Amino acid sequence: xSLYDLHDATLNDMDGEGFAYSEKTVYGKAYKGVFFGExxxxxxxxxxxxxxxxxxxxxxxxxxxxxxSFSVEVTDVxxxxxxxxxxxxATEKP
Numbered sequence: 001x002s003l004y005d006l007h008d009a010t011l012n013d014m015d016g017e018g019f020a021y022s023e024k025t026v027y028g029k030a031y032k033g034v035f036f037g038e039x040x041x042x043x044x045x046x047x048x049x050x051x052x053x054x055x056x057x058x059x060x061x062x063x064x065x066x067x068x069s070f071s072v073e074v075t076d077v078x079x080x081x082x083x084x085x086x087x088x089x090a091t092e093k094p
Contacts, residue, residue: 009057011035011072011086014042020068020090021060031059031090033072036083043084047074052091059094070094 009018020033033055037043046053052071059068072088079085 004060006036007058009035009055011037011043011055011074011088012046012053014039016083018055018086019058019060020055020070020072020088020094022062029093031070031094033057033059033088033090035086035088036080037086038083040079040084043074043086044077046086047077053088055088055090061094068094 004019006017007019014037016035016037018035020031023030023032052073055072056069059066071091073091074086074088076087077084
């Protein structure tokens, strides 16, 4: 995986920084990403909810960088010095 830059982003209307990227799999393309936010409780709630969240931010796809909005499932939450990190996978094609 290449290294990508953090950009302003939102996850369910929560401001923070993050990005999404495409990854080739045996099943085709998968879209994954990370989001860093300050509100630990809100981010952890997203991980435990059954409903999808909405990511709005930069998507890196091949050599392009585009602003996109799409539904995601939060798969993991990790505490970091930069705030809470939410790892996610797209539940729809961006």
